[in-house]
Structure formats: structure tokens, C-alpha cells
Amino acid sequence: MSFSLARYLLNLHFSFSSRTTRATNNHGYLLLAPDANTMKFTTTAILRGDEPQKPSAEELLVVVGGGAAGVYGAIRAKSVAPNLNVLVIEKGRLLSKVKISGGGRCNVTNGHCADNLVLADHYPRGNKELRGSFFNMHGPMDTMSWFVDRGVDLKTEDDGRVFPVSNSSSSVIDCLLSEAKCMRVSLQTGKVVTSASASASRKFLLKIERRTLKSVELVEADYLLIASGSSPQGHNLAVQLGHSIIDPVPSLFTFKIEDTQLIELSGVTFSKVIVKLKLENVQRNIPELTQIGPMLVTHWGLSGPAILRLSAWGARYLYASGYKGKLIVDFVPDLHIEDLKSMLSQQKNRFLKQKVLNSCPVELRLVKRFWKYILDREGLMGDTLWASVSNSSLVSIANLLKHCTFEVKGKGQFKDEFVTAGGVPLSEIHLNTMESRIQPNLYFAGEVLNVDGVTGGFNFQNAWSGGYIAGSSIGRVAGNASLEGAM
Ligand SMILES: Cc1cc2nc3c(=O)[nH]c(=O)nc-3n(C[C@H](O)[C@H](O)[C@H](O)COP(=O)(O)OP(=O)(O)OC[C@H]3O[C@@H](n4cnc5c(N)ncnc54)[C@H](O)[C@@H]3O)c2cc1C
Numbered sequence: 001m002s003f004s005l006a007r008y009l010l011n012l013h014f015s016f017s018s019r020t021t022r023a024t025n026n027h028g029y030l031l032l033a034p035d036a037n038t039m040k041f042t043t044t045a046i047l048r049g050d051e052p053q054k055p056s057a058e059e060l061l062v063v064v065g066g067g068a069a070g071v072y073g074a075i076r077a078k079s080v081a082p083n084l085n086v087l088v089i090e091k092g093r094l095l096s097k098v099k100i101s102g103g104g105r106c107n108v109t110n111g112h113c114a115d116n117l118v119l120a121d122h123y124p125r126g127n128k129e130l131r132g133s134f135f136n137m138h139g140p141m142d143t144m145s146w147f148v149d150r151g152v153d154l155k156t157e158d159d160g161r162v163f164p165v166s167n168s169s170s171s172v173i174d175c176l177l178s179e180a181k182c183m184r185v186s187l188q189t190g191k192v193v194t195s196a197s198a199s200a201s202r203k204f205l206l207k208i209e210r211r212t213l214k215s216v217e218l219v220e221a222d223y224l225l226i227a228s229g230s231s232p233q234g235h236n237l238a239v240q241l242g243h244s245i246i247d248p249v250p251s252l253f254t255f256k257i258e259d260t261q262l263i264e265l266s267g268v269t270f271s272k273v274i275v276k277l278k279l280e281n282v283q284r285n286i287p288e289l290t291q292i293g294p295m296l297v298t299h300w301g302l303s304g305p306a307i308l309r310l311s312a313w314g315a316r317y318l319y320a321s322g323y324k325g326k327l328i329v330d331f332v333p334d335l336h337i338e339d340l341k342s343m344l345s346q347q348k349n350r351f352l353k354q355k356v357l358n359s360c361p362v363e364l365r366l367v368k369r370f371w372k373y374i375l376d377r378e379g380l381m382g383d384t385l386w387a388s389v390s391n392s393s394l395v396s397i398a399n400l401l402k403h404c405t406f407e408v409k410g411k412g413q414f415k416d417e418f419v420t421a422g423g424v425p426l427s428e429i430h431l432n433t434m435e436s437r438i439q440p441n442l443y444f445a446g447e448v449l450n451v452d453g454v455t456g457g458f459n460f461q462n463a464w465s466g467g468y469i470a471g472s473s474i475g476r477v478a479g480n481a482s483l484e485g486a487m
Contacts, residue, residue, distance in 0.1 A: 058083065058085060059083075059084055059085065059222040059223065059478050059481060059482070060084075060085045060086075060087065060219075060220070060221045060222050060223070061074070061077055061084055061085065061086045061087070061221065061222065061223040061224075061225060061474055061478065062087050062088075062089060062193070062204070062206055062219060062221040062223070062224055062225070063086065063087065063088040063089065063225045063227055064089055064193045064224070064225070064226045064227060064228050064234060064237060065088075065089075065090060065226070065227040065228040065229060065231075065234065065446070065448075066088045066089070066090030066093075066094040066095065066187060066189065067090075067095060067096070067097055067098070067227060067228075067229050067446060067447075067463065068095065068097070068098055068446065068460055068463035068464065068467065069227035069229075069445040069446025069447070069448075069462075069463035069464070069466050069467040069470075070088055070090070070225065070227035070228075070445070070446070070467065071088060071094065071095060071176050071177075071180055071185075071187075071467075072176065072463065072464050072467035072468060072471070073225050073227060073443075073445050073466070073467030073468065073470045073471040073474075074086045074088050074180065074185045074225070074467075074471065075176070075179050075180055075183050075185060075471065076467065076468050076470075076471025076472055076475065077223075077225075077470075077471035077472075077474045077475045077478070078183040078184065078185050078471075078475070079183055079471075079475070080471065080472055080474075080475020080476060080478075080479060081474070081475040081476070081478040081479040081482065082183075083478070083479075083482045084223075084474070084475065084478040084479075084482070085186070086183075086185045086186065087185075087186045087188065087219075087221075088180075088185060088186065088187045088188065089188055089191050089192075089193050089208055090187065090188065090189045090190075090191070091189075091190070091191065091192040091231075091233075092189070092190075093189060094173075094177065094187060094189060095172075095173045095176060095177070097229070098169050098172055098173055098176075098460075099169050099170070099173060100169070101169055101417070101460070102161075102163060102169065102417075104168065104169055105163045105164070105167045105168065105169060106163065106164060106168075106169035106171075106172045106460075107161045107162065107163060107417075107455075107456065107457040107460065108143065108144075108147065108154065108162045108163065108164065108172060108457055108460055109140040109143045109144060109162045109457040109458075109460060109461045109464065110122070110140055110160045110161060110162060110456045110457040110458055110461065111140060111144065111156035111160050111161075111162045112156070112159070112160030113140060113160070114141070116130075116131065116134075116135040116136060116139060117131055119135055119139065119140070119458075119461075120134075120135070122453050122454050122456065122458045123451055123452065123453045123454075123458060123462070124251065124288070124312045124313045124315065124421065124452060124453075124454070125251075125421050125422075125450050125451050125452050126426060126449075126450070126451035126452070126453075126462070129426045129431060129451075130431075130451070130462075132431060132432075133431065133432045134431050134432075134465055134466075134469070135461075135465060137432070137465070137468070137469050137472075138464065138465045138468040138469060139461075139465065140162070140457075140461055142468070143460075143461060143464045143465075144162060146464075147164075147172065147175060150175050150179060151175065152164050152171050152172060152175045153165040153166070159305075159456065160456060160457075161456050161457050162457055190210055190211075190212060191208050191209065191210045191217075192208065192209050192210075192211065192233060193206050193207070193208050193233070193237060194207050194208070194209050194233065195207040195236075195237070195240060196224065196237045196240050196241055197240060197241075198241060198439055198442070199220075202222075202440050202441055203220050203221065203222055203441075204220065204221045204222075204223075204224045204241075204441070204442070205218060205219075205220055206218065206219045206220075206221060206224070222441065222478070222481075223441045223442075223443065223474045223477070223478065224241075224441065224442050224443065225443040225444070225445060225470050225471075225474065226238060226424075226442070226443070226444050226445075226448055227444070227445045227446045227448060227463075227466075227467060227470075228446075228448050229420075229446060229447045229448060230248060230419070230420035230422075230423065230447050230448070231448075232248075234448050235248070235423065235424075235448070238423075238424050238444070238448065241436070241438070241439045241442055242436075242438040242439055243424050243425075243428055243436065243438055243439075244424075244425060244428065245422065245423060245424060246422040246423060246424075246425055246450045247422050248420045248421065248422035248423060249315055249316060249319040249420070249421050249422055250315065250319070250411065250418065250419075250420060250421070251311065251312045251315040251418075251419050251420065251421040251452050252308050252311055252312050252414060252417050252418050252419050252452075252454070252455060253308070253311045253411045253412055253413065253414050253418065254298060254300075254301055254302060254303035254307060254308070254311070254411075254412030254413070254414045255301045255302045255303075255307055255310075255311070255327060255406075255408045255410075255411070255412060256300055256301045256323070256408065256409050256410035256411060256412045257300075257301040257302055257327070257406045257407065257408060257409065258407065258409045259406060259407075261373055261376060261377075262297060262301075262373065262406070263297070263299060263300060263301075264369075264373075265297040265369050265370055265373060266297055266298055266299040267296075267297065268296070268297045268367055268369060268370055269294060269295070269296045269297075269304065270294060270295045270296075270304075270331060271294050272292065272293065272294065272333055272334070273292070273293070273294075273295045273306055273329050273330060273331055273333060274290065274291070274292045274306075274329070274330040274333045275290070275291050275292075275295065275306045275307060275310055275327060275328070275329050275330075276289065276290045276327070276328040276329075276330075277289045277290075277310050277314050277317075277318075277325055277326070277327055277328075277408075278325055278326040278327075278328065279314070279317050279318065279321045279324075279325040279326075280321060280324075280325065281317060281320050281321050282317050282321075286313075286317075288313035288314075289310065289313060289314055289317070291306045291307075291309045291310045291313070292306060292333065293305040293306035293309065294306060295307055295329070298412070300412055301408075301412050302327070302406070303412070303414060305454075305455060305456075308414065308417070308454065308455050309454045309455070310327075311411075312419075312421075312452065312453070312454045312455075313454075315421045315452075316421065318411070323408065323409075323410045323411040324407075324408060324409060324410070325408045326405055326406070326407060326408065327405070327406045327407075327408050328403050328404065328405050328406075329403075329404045329405075329406065330401075330402050330403065330404075331366070331370075331401045331402075331404060332364060332401050332402065335364075335402075337398055337399070337402050340398045340401060340402065341394060341395060341398045343361050343363060343364075344361065344394045344397055344398055345391070345394055346361075347359065347361045347386065348386045348387075348389055348394065351386045352385065352386050352387040353385060353386075353387060354385065354386055355382065355383050355384065355385060355386075356375060356380060356382070356384050356385070356386055356389060357371065357372055357375060357382035357383070357384075359386065364401070374397060374400050374401065374404075375397075377400055377404075378393060378396050378397055378400060380393065417455050417459070419447060419452045419453070419459050420447060420452065421450070421452050422450055423447065423448050423449050423450045423451075424444050424448055424449050424450060425450050426449060426450055426451065429443075429444055429449070431469075432469070433469065433470070433473035434466055434469045434470035434473060435470075435473060441477070443470040443473065443474060444466070444470070445463065445466030445467045445469070445470045446462065446463040446466050446467065447459070447462070447463065449462075449466065451466075
């Protein structure tokens with residue numbers, strides 16, 4: 001550890017069973033190694049009598065969570081206030097989601113949203129609140145500069161997604177970890193912050209457990225940044241400190257469709273469709289429940305950007321409906337239905353003696369397997385000749401292509417990206433500092449908040465922006481405190 005935290009640790013009054021051992025670790029921590037069933041201790045804690053009163057120049061920020069928001073925020077806080085001690089506590093592995101993100105490539109941010117109002121529209125939860133100062137203070141361009149300045153070359157793909165040129169999330173992780181090391185941010189893994197309380201002197205008393213050693217540490221922090229992602233433990237900490245939690249529900253998932261003939265098309269992609277979700281519990285017309293974009297047939301349903309966007313905007317409605325509803329797909333969104341009908345009619349007249357299956361109108365650009373699916377749904381055998389297709393069948397085919405209905409039977413699992421809607425309500429924090437409106441010196445950033453974006457790098461951008469703003473605010477406050485302490 002780059003600095004001694006001993007002075008922030010508290011003596012505890014313990015009542016030990018004979019099987020409990022006590023020890024001091026090499027950082028001067030008081031460690032407990034109890035038999036979990038027999039350990040008892042009172043929660044009264046006092047500052048170590050032999051420690052001098054700590055000057056404000058040595059204040060401590062504890063960051064709960066070593067994900068994108070936590071590590072970015074910690075680095076920022078330390079760079080604004082170099083005298084501030086910054087400790088990140090991570091229960092698992094640092095930046096584990098960054099590692100697996102974007103199929104291992106890490107979609108760092110989105111490069112097609114220079115306008116912050118357009119950017120905010122990519123957040124089903126947060127779109128109104130994030131229109132203000134949030135992205136002005138640290139937006140996608142700032143994120144890109146941050147990484148590029150530290151040696152991570154980035155590229156923007158045609159759809160706006162930004163990746164490291166290396167195509168490896170390790171470039172992003174290595175950059176963040178080496179920056180943290182360089183800034184002397186202390187990163188501790190394998191430890192869980194299990195409880196938090198605030199004292200009258202505006203400090204935080206944190207209980208940190210190392211499960212493998214069955215040890216408990218109590219740490220007193222001057223500032224607390226909760227960047228715990230969607231973890232229920234992080235939500236509990238927020239509640240312990242007076243916050244409420246909007247019920248978490250999944251966002252960004254595929255739709256399970258029980259249609260064996262459709263599933264046979266697994267792997268077929270559509271570059272542009274319009275998808276519309278109809279749910280029994282939603283009577284009014286919600287514009288966001290209609291989306292346009294690419295769609296993909298998977299081995300158990302439908303996926304692709306248009307579906308994922310729909311799942312994000314419809315996350316709460318879908319949850320309430322048990323993930324059951326109707327999906328209406330327009331496979332030829334650039335064609336008016338009347339033009340489509342006349343196109344099919346012309347096709348019939350030109351190819352009367354050809355099999356329908358072998359002569360789909362080329363303008364429709366449909367793969368043969370999907371054309372067969374449409375004909376099957378219409379009850380037309382593949383070897384039927386165009387001459388035998390009735391006019392009413394032509395109208396039905398046109399209707400199917402424009403309004404093809406699928407029964408959504410459930411939620412699939414999308415392995416490339418998955419986020420949680422819900423968390424700490426944005427109304428309970430100041431978005432220009434990320435500080436709690438309820439508890440001074442308490443900050444939040446990232447997915448722990450009720451913010452989530454659609455796919456395309458928007459979720460990491462929320463983590464970078466929130467972490468940066470929180471780190472800047474904490475750094476400023478700590479810097480001022482340190483100046484006052486020096487005077
Ligand atoms: C498979 C997958 C791929 C994704 N790909 C992308 C992508 O390419 N682009 C994109 O923008 N978004 C992507 N996302 C979403 C993105 O990963 C998250 O939105 C982002 O990681 C949120 O960052 P965070 O720091 O808020 O939370 P997290 O990354 O979840 O980090 C929180 C950390 O806190 C730790 N923690 C929680 N509670 C405690 C506690 N009490 N004590 C100690 N530690 C604690 C957790 O272990 C975790 O490491 C993906 C998500 C998944 C699941």
C-alpha cells in the first residue's frame with residue numbers, strides 16, 4: 001500500500017470467544033480472524049489514542065468498487081488533490097466488466113454524438129436529467145482525449161462505436177491501472193465494503209470484510225464514492241446512508257420467440273427494420289417502443305441493435321408484463337405498402353411461369369431462407385408458380401413483410417452487453433458534482449445510479465462522466481480542506 005491507513009482504522013471493543021484470534025497486519029490494521037459463528041463485537045469505536053489528530057491534508061477518500069466509474073473517479077480525485085489519500089476497495093477483480101466488454105474489445109464510448117442533447121437521448125433512464133451539465137463537464141470527446149493522451153489509440157466505427165485500435169480491452173485496463181499506480185491510488189481487491197454509516201462529524205465509518213480470511217476492518221473515511229455498479233451490496237450501502245433505491249430490473253436483452261421456423265433462420269441479419277412492441281399493460285402509444293435499425297435472428301429469438309434498444313426503452317414495461325407481448329416487424333421500412341403490393345404484382349406478371357421461391361423481387365434484398373419463411377407463413381409451397389398466386393395472397397405477403405407479428409415469450413441472454421435499470425434516483429444527487437443531496441461528502445457514479453444507456457458505448461460513457469465529475473468535486477473539496485489545514 002502506498003500510504004499508511006493505520007491512522008484511519010479504529011480500535012474496537014471486542015468480546016472474543018476462545019476460537020477468535022486477533023492480529024495486526026503489515027499495514028498496522030487490526031484484523032480479526034474469528035470463527036464466524038462465535039465472533040461478537042460491539043459497534044462502539046474510538047480513534048486510536050496513540051495517533052495524533054490527523055491533519056486535513058491527509059484526508060481519505062474510499063471508493064467502493066473498482067469498475068470503470070470507481071477507478072476513473074479515483075484517478076481524477078487524486079490528480080486534483082494529490083495530498084488526498086485515495087483507496088479503492090474491490091470485492092472481485094478490478095475492471096472485470098471492462099475486460100469482457102464489447103466482446104473483449106471494449107466499446108469505450110460513442111463518437112457520433114457531438115450534441116449533448118442527442119447523446120442524452122440514448123439513455124432510457126437519465127435522458128432528461130443528463131441533458132444539463134453532465135456531459136458538458138466530461139463527454140465522449142473528453143473520454144477519447146483522456147485515453148489517447150495516455151497512449152490508447154482509438155478508432156470510431158461506422159456506427160459510432162469507439163474501440164481501442166488494438167481491439168483489446170486490455171489496452172484500456174492497462175492504461176487505467178498504470179495511471180492509478182502512477183497517481184498512487186491504492187487499489188485493494190478481495191475485500192467487500194459491507195456496511196457504512198455517517199458520523200455527526202461528517203465522516204464515514206466503513207466495515208470492510210475480507211471473506212477468504214474472515215477478517216474485518218473498520219475504516220474511517222472523509223469522503224465516500226459509491227461506484228458499485230448494479231451490485232445489491234452497493235444499493236444496501238446507499239440505503240444505509242439514507243438513500244432510496246429504484247427497483248433494479250434488467251435492460252439490454254434479446255427477445256425469446258417460440259417459432260421453430262424462425263429459429264431455423266438463425267444467423268440471418270436485416271440491415272434495417274422497424275420494430276414495434278405491443279404490451280397488454282401499455283395502452284398508450286409510447287414513441288420509444290418503436291425502434292429502427294439492424295436486427296438479427298438468433299437460435300432462440302431476435303436480437304441486434306433495434307431489439308436491444310427496444311428492450312432498454314421497454315425494460316420496465318417488459319418486466320411488468322413478464323416479458324410477454326407482441327413484436328411487429330416491418331422488414332421493408334423504406335417501401336410504402338402500396339408500392340410493395342404493386343412490386344409483387346409486377347413480379348407475378350413478369351415471372352408467371354417461375355417458382356415463387358426462386359424469384360423474390362430483387363429490390364427487396366431478402367435472403368432466400370427468409371423469403372421461404374414468409375411464403376411458408378402465407379401457406380405457399382416453394383414450388384408454387386407465380387401464376388397460381390392469387391391477388392389476395394399478394395396482399396397478404398405485402399402485409400406480412402410490413403407488419404410481421406411475433407409473440408415475445410420471454411427474455412433472452414445477450415452476452416455482449418447487459419445493464420441494470422434502477423438504482424439511486426438521480427433526484428437524490430447533484431448532477432454537477434455527483435454529491436448526495438442527503439449526505440454531505442457522499443458521492444455516486446456509474447451504474448449504481450438510475451442511469452442506463454442503449455448499446456454503443458453509452459454505458460461506459462455514463463461511468464467515465466460520473467466518475468470524472470465525482471473525482472473532480474471530491475478533489476476540489478479535499479484540496480480546499482488541505483489548503484485550510486496548511487494555513
Ligand atoms: C458482458 C458485458 C459487456 C458490456 N460491454 C459494454 C461495452 O462494450 N460498452 C459499454 O458502454 N458498456 C458495456 N457494458 C456495460 C458496462 O460494463 C457497465 O455499464 C459499466 O461497467 C458500469 O461501470 P461501473 O463502474 O458503474 O460498474 P461496474 O463495472 O459493475 O463496477 C462496479 C464494481 O464494484 C464492485 N463492488 C460492488 N459492490 C461492492 C462492495 N460492496 N465492495 C467492494 N466492491 C464492490 C463490483 O465487484 C464491480 O467490480 C457491458 C456489460 C456487460 C455485462
